[in-house]
Each structure stands twice: as C-alpha cells, then as structure tokens.
Amino acid sequence: MDAPFTIADDAPPLSRSPWRFVLHFYLKARTALIAIFFFEAGQAACTILLPYAVKEIIDAVTLANDTGASVFATAQNALILFALLNLGIVLFSRASGAVLVMTGPRLRADIRKSLFSYLQHHSHRYFVSHFAGSLANRIAEVSMSSMHALWAITFDFYPLIIKSTVALIILFTTSPQLALVLTVWLAIYVYASYVLAKRCRVYAKDFAEARSLVTGKIVDSVTNVMNAKMFARRRFEEDYLTDYLNHEVNHALRTFWYMEKLRWFQFSAAMVLMLAMVGYALKIWSDGGMSVGDFSMVAGLAIMLIEAARGLSRSFLEFFEYIGNISDGVSTFIQPHEIVDKPGADALRVTRGEIAFHDVSFAYKEGLQVFDHLTVTIEPGQQVGLVGFSGSGKSTFVNLILRLFEPQAGVIAIDGQDILTVTQDSLRENVSMIPQDxxxxxxxxxxxxxxxxxxxxxxxxxxxxxxxxxxxxxxxxxxxxxxxxxxxxxxxxxxxxxxxxxxxxxxxxAPILILDEATSALDSVTEKQIQQGLDFLMQGKTVVVVAHRLSTISHMDRILVFDSGNIVEDGSHAELLQQGGHYARLWNMQAGGFLPESIET
The missing domain is CATH 3.40.50.300 (P-loop containing nucleotide triphosphate hydrolases)
Known part of the structure; x- marks a missing residue:
C-alpha cells in the first residue's frame, strides 16, 4: 500500500500532474486570461475575414470594370470593411499584449514563489540528495515552460480554432466541396500532429532532466573551484563535465531528430493540400462555379488555414516539450514532505531547557541502525560534550534534537514536550546551532x-x-x-x-545552544578570541557540544561518550579519566589534539 502523500499545512497545494499544476496557476489569473482570450478571438476573426474583404474588393473592381462605374464608389463598402478589419487586428492584438504585460511577469513570479515555498518544506535528507544548482534550474525551467505552454494555448491553439470555424463557415457558403475537403484534412492533420507530438513529451522530460543535471554539475564545480585549483584538476573538471554534456547532447539529438521527422510529415501534408485546394478552386472557377473574388477568397483562406495548421504542428511539438520540462520539475519538487507539523501543533515553550531522549530508536534507512532504545536526559542549564569516533552517533544525536530527522520509535522531549507535537519553527527558534563551518x-x-x-x-x-x-x-x-x-x-x-x-x-x-566544535579548525589566537565570544554565548543556556578535540570540552559539566550508537560512558572529565575506560583511552591516544578515526588508529 502506498504511503500517504503528506505535505506541510502551509505549503502551497501543488499537483504532481503537469496538467493540473499549470491549471492551478492559470485559474488564479483567469480574469486576465479571459480578457486575453476575448481579444485573441477578435484578432483571429478579423484576420481570417481579410480574404473575404479582399474578395469583395475584387468583385467590386470587376463590376466597375464591366459597367464603367467608379471603382471607389463601387468598392467603398468593401474598402471600409478592409480598413476596419485591419484596425481591429491592431486594436485587439495590442489590447491582448497590454493584458499580457500586466499578467505574465506576475504569473511567472507566482509559480517560482510557490515552487520555492514548497521546496523549503522538504527535509534535510531531500536537500543532501539533490544538487542545489539543479533545483534552482528546475524552478526557472518550470516557471518559464508554464508560461510558454500558456502562450501556445492562447496564441496558437485557440486562434486556430477561431480561424478554422469562421473560415469553414465562409467556405461552406461559397464551395461546400472545398469546405468539406478542408474540414476532413484539418481534422486528420491536427489529430495526427497531436498524437505524434505527444510522444515528444517523454523525450523532452529526459532532455530537461539531463539539462538540469549539467547545471547542477557546473554549480558544484564552480562552488569547489578552489579544490580544482589546489589539486591542479582544471582539465579533469572539464573532462568530468564533458561526460555529462555528452549525455545531454544525446538526449537533445533524440528530441530534435524526432521533431524533424514529424515536421517532414507536416510540411509535406500541408504542401499537398495547398496545391490540391488551389487546383480544385481553379477548376471550379474555370467551370463558372465561382467568381474571381470567390477564387481569391478560397485560395487566401486555404493558404492562411494551412499555414496556421503547419504552425500548429510546431506549436504542438514545443507545447509537449514544455509539458515535459514541467513534468520533470514537478516530479522532482512535488514529493511528500518527510517531516511535517502535526495538525494543531503547539509552539514549543522552553522554560528550563531540559532535553530528554526516552527509548529512542533511529535508522537512516533499513539496515543502518544508529540508535536502539537510547535513553538519556540533559538537565536544564547543563553544558554537555559529545565524544566518540566518526560515525558513533554524535551528529545524529544533534540532528534528532533539531528534528532534521525523526526517530522511528521513542520520544525526544524538551521541557517535557514531545518535539514531534510542536511546530518545527518554534523548536528551531529555541535552538541556536553553530556548525564547524x-x-x-x-x-x-x-x-x-x-x-x-x-x-x-x-x-x-x-x-x-x-x-x-x-x-x-x-x-x-x-x-x-x-x-x-x-x-x-x-x-x-x-x-x-x-x-x-x-x-x-x-x-x-535561544535557550538551547548546539556547537559542532566551532573552533577545531582555527589557529590558537583566533580560537582564543572566538572562545571568549562562546563563553559569553553559553551563559545561562543548555549547551550541547560535539567535540573533535577533547581539550575543548574538559571543562564541561558532563561528557557523553558515544560508541556505535550507544552512550558507553557518562560523567565529568575528571570522573571519566578516573574510571580509566573508553574516554580515558581516547584522552591518552589523541594525536595533535584530535581524535583518531578508530580505536585501532
């Protein structure tokens, strides 16, 4: 049975479906989009009616030529219609553009903000598993692709529907045979283009994933550029990136070649129909079935519709590429939040600063058990050092206090309040953390x-x-x-x-202070200056210090000695030395003031 899809209460309600994802944001801007659709409908109608106006002008000119009447007098109404249609195109298009300018940037910003907000609720485990640069790139790509997908619907698909409807109505009144041929061709062409272009979504998703991975690798290399310089690994980094670039290029070639094959079909089909329509219209005209103006209108409408349909095929390809980009992004971002506040969680109230682990068991994943029924209490105001070899559980102990991870069993309480029942923000507002770096x-x-x-x-x-x-x-x-x-x-x-x-x-x-050996990597002069600041900071607080040098915690009230996830010793520095146990051996074997990696070292 699938685990429930949990999200934080204050996270935006985003869908993993790329269709529902974009619809969520489009509906938020529905008033502006309705206005754009109205203006685009007006522009499309004016555009497709231009051949009709030209037809009326040609028929008027022909009539004037036959009767000897004034051309301008005969074509006056047709010329006014032609002018009004062109004016309508300008006004409708600019009105649509104005609404777009006011809506587009805000809509894109809303998408980016919502994705960032959702992303921030993910756990520590999520962020250590993803490249920061790749995540940032995906936010940019999803927001941009969402906008481009909307523009494809608004400025490509929707106008074609309007143009086709108006054009076919006009054609049916002029030549039902031509209108029927064009209707059947459009239906088959649009459906085939849709089905074939839809396959491109999978290719585009893989291409977007490869592109984001390359961005992540570049950011990682740039972030660590000093390592590359110090180890003279500039050439290695270039070759390392080249492997991922080649992977991206392969996905790009697969995507673009598929697009090219589809365009061959689309352009060939459009060419055949255009020649057939014009040829058939010529035959009808030569048989006296239509006027010169009718022929001009039929040819103009056919050419305009075929060009629009050919452009639609390109738009279908691009649209599904955008949907592929969105799909890649939302599948990465819109995952269950591992750590969420319980419904109605209260704020943590720290009055004393007691930290208690009651029968706590924790494993990062199955088979990697760290703590098994761990029980320990840190008294209010106590300064406690954590000692042990690398991997003994010190950092995990601290991470559990901060609720960066949650135990599989047991209770971690601060002043008697289970930290799983309080809000994460209130917990971390009451804890200050100073890491080693x-x-x-x-x-x-x-x-x-x-x-x-x-x-x-x-x-x-x-x-x-x-x-x-x-x-x-x-x-x-x-x-x-x-x-x-x-x-x-x-x-x-x-x-x-x-x-x-x-x-x-x-x-x-904050009343609770956690230090991950904040001075272990510093020179003695700097360490002394910083230690003075730390001494002031630790006054009146419950303090937990992860120690890499035992000398820095010898003055602590209490020292917890970790070994393989167990607290094997507990006492003051003097008490533990007197016991002559694990801590005493660590104290005696320190080399240069630091703990060795293991007892055998």
Whole structure:
C-alpha cells in the first residue's frame, strides 16, 4: 500500500500532474486570461475575414470594370470593411499584449514563489540528495515552460480554432466541396500532429532532466573551484563535465531528430493540400462555379488555414516539450514532505531547557541502525560534550534534537514536550546551532548577523558583533557592516565566519545552544578570541557540544561518550579519566589534539 502523500499545512497545494499544476496557476489569473482570450478571438476573426474583404474588393473592381462605374464608389463598402478589419487586428492584438504585460511577469513570479515555498518544506535528507544548482534550474525551467505552454494555448491553439470555424463557415457558403475537403484534412492533420507530438513529451522530460543535471554539475564545480585549483584538476573538471554534456547532447539529438521527422510529415501534408485546394478552386472557377473574388477568397483562406495548421504542428511539438520540462520539475519538487507539523501543533515553550531522549530508536534507512532504545536526559542549564569516533552517533544525536530527522520509535522531549507535537519553527527558534563551518548568505554582514533576529535594530546587531569579537574586523572591511560576504561567505576567513555565526547566535539568544566544535579548525589566537565570544554565548543556556578535540570540552559539566550508537560512558572529565575506560583511552591516544578515526588508529 502506498504511503500517504503528506505535505506541510502551509505549503502551497501543488499537483504532481503537469496538467493540473499549470491549471492551478492559470485559474488564479483567469480574469486576465479571459480578457486575453476575448481579444485573441477578435484578432483571429478579423484576420481570417481579410480574404473575404479582399474578395469583395475584387468583385467590386470587376463590376466597375464591366459597367464603367467608379471603382471607389463601387468598392467603398468593401474598402471600409478592409480598413476596419485591419484596425481591429491592431486594436485587439495590442489590447491582448497590454493584458499580457500586466499578467505574465506576475504569473511567472507566482509559480517560482510557490515552487520555492514548497521546496523549503522538504527535509534535510531531500536537500543532501539533490544538487542545489539543479533545483534552482528546475524552478526557472518550470516557471518559464508554464508560461510558454500558456502562450501556445492562447496564441496558437485557440486562434486556430477561431480561424478554422469562421473560415469553414465562409467556405461552406461559397464551395461546400472545398469546405468539406478542408474540414476532413484539418481534422486528420491536427489529430495526427497531436498524437505524434505527444510522444515528444517523454523525450523532452529526459532532455530537461539531463539539462538540469549539467547545471547542477557546473554549480558544484564552480562552488569547489578552489579544490580544482589546489589539486591542479582544471582539465579533469572539464573532462568530468564533458561526460555529462555528452549525455545531454544525446538526449537533445533524440528530441530534435524526432521533431524533424514529424515536421517532414507536416510540411509535406500541408504542401499537398495547398496545391490540391488551389487546383480544385481553379477548376471550379474555370467551370463558372465561382467568381474571381470567390477564387481569391478560397485560395487566401486555404493558404492562411494551412499555414496556421503547419504552425500548429510546431506549436504542438514545443507545447509537449514544455509539458515535459514541467513534468520533470514537478516530479522532482512535488514529493511528500518527510517531516511535517502535526495538525494543531503547539509552539514549543522552553522554560528550563531540559532535553530528554526516552527509548529512542533511529535508522537512516533499513539496515543502518544508529540508535536502539537510547535513553538519556540533559538537565536544564547543563553544558554537555559529545565524544566518540566518526560515525558513533554524535551528529545524529544533534540532528534528532533539531528534528532534521525523526526517530522511528521513542520520544525526544524538551521541557517535557514531545518535539514531534510542536511546530518545527518554534523548536528551531529555541535552538541556536553553530556548525564547524558556518554557511553565510551572499548578503551584507549586517543582514547575516540580523538573521538571528530579524526585528533587531542596527545597534543590537553591532552590540552582538562586539560580544562575538567581530566588530573590529567588520569595520576594517571596505563597506563595514554593508559589505557583502560572497557566496557562502567565501570573502571571509574561517575565523571571521565563525565570529559572524556566534554574533548571530548571540542576537538570537535561544535557550538551547548546539556547537559542532566551532573552533577545531582555527589557529590558537583566533580560537582564543572566538572562545571568549562562546563563553559569553553559553551563559545561562543548555549547551550541547560535539567535540573533535577533547581539550575543548574538559571543562564541561558532563561528557557523553558515544560508541556505535550507544552512550558507553557518562560523567565529568575528571570522573571519566578516573574510571580509566573508553574516554580515558581516547584522552591518552589523541594525536595533535584530535581524535583518531578508530580505536585501532
């Protein structure tokens, strides 16, 4: 039985079907679209009536020539009709264009915003499984393809329906035989084009997927350009990208060659019908079955309809290419949200800061068990260090507190409140996290610090920076607090990024603080400066520190020693050394202050 399709309560209700997806947004702009459809109908009707006006002019000229009457007097009404039809084309088309200008950008922005909003509700697991660049590219492609699909419906398919209807009505009054031939041909041609073009959707979806993958690889390589430089791997990166580009090219060739084969059929069918229609009309005229004006009108209508139908075949191909792009995007984005707030979830209220794991079991996937019935309590205001080899469960312990993942069994509670029953936002508003390598937005230093508390004043931001020992280096930058930090903060050193992260946490002032060894990669001078900021930050808070160097947690109230998902020792630094157990062995075997990878190292 399929798992229920769960989405966050405040996520936009988007469909995985590309048809329902675009319809959702089109209906939101229905008033403007109805206006565009009205104007396009007027323009199409005026356009297809032009051959009729020309027919009336020709018949009037012929009559004037036969009777010796004034051409302008005889053709006056026909000329007025011709002028009015051309004026109607201009007015209707520009009115449609004006509504399009007012609607298009907003509709596209709405699609991008909705996709981004839905994307943000995905879990940590989702984001570590997808390229950031690929996701960004898909948002752009889905929004653009949704607009192009709408324009194909509005400016290609719909006008052809209007033109065909009006033209066939006129033709039936002039030559029922020609009208019948054209009706049958149009029906067969449009249906065949639709069926054949529909197959292109699968090719277009694969092509879009390959295109997004290439974008993701490019972004990944650009993000890690310093690695390529330091290892002299420029040529390797080019060759690495070439493999994915070749994959994209193969999908492109398959898609475009299919389009070309279809166009051969469409152009050939259109050519045959055009010659047949004109030839048959000539025969009827030569037999006296129609006037010169009628012949001109029939030929003009036939040519206009056939050209429109030939353009429709191209539009069908492009339309299904757009639907393929949309299908690729929505199948990537519109997936169940792994972690959602329960209906009616309350906000977390932290009064003391107690963190308790009650009989918690967790596995990242079946067969990879991390915790099995883990029970431990961190007391309010306690400063606790987490110790263990890589893969022992320290980071998982922290991720579960933050609810980046959810346990398969047991309860994780903060001040007696099960974190699965409170809102995710309220949980994370009460926890400050400083990772080993903080990521910053490509925004100003002021904005990055203020991210901790958006309503903070400039003075409060500066005060937090001073407490984090970041104020002095900020003033030395070219634009001070207005300086941009670069993508992920690349314009700053590791120590500077850490101080910005600490300032942000100071400004947030959450009652629970989690540190993923925020000073392990820094020099001793920078570490001392940052440690002063951390000491201020940790005052009066429940603190959890993931340790890579045991010396940084020796002063903690308590140390939890992890091994293969179990807490094998629990006590203060002095108590654990006195026990002479696992922690004591780790302490004695540290090389250069860092833990080895395993006990055998």
């Amino acid at each position: 903080p990521m910053l937005f490509h925004r100003s230093l002021m904005e990055n610090i203020r991210y901790g508390r958006l309503e903070a004043s400039d003075d409060e931001v500066i005060e937090a920076a001073q407490k984090a020992h970041a104020h002095d280096f900020i003033l030395q930058t070219e634009q001070g607090y207005a300086s941009l930090v670069g993508e992920r903060g690349v314009k700053l050193s590791g120590g500077q990024r850490q101080r910005i992260a600490i300032a942000r946490a100071i400004l947030k002032n």
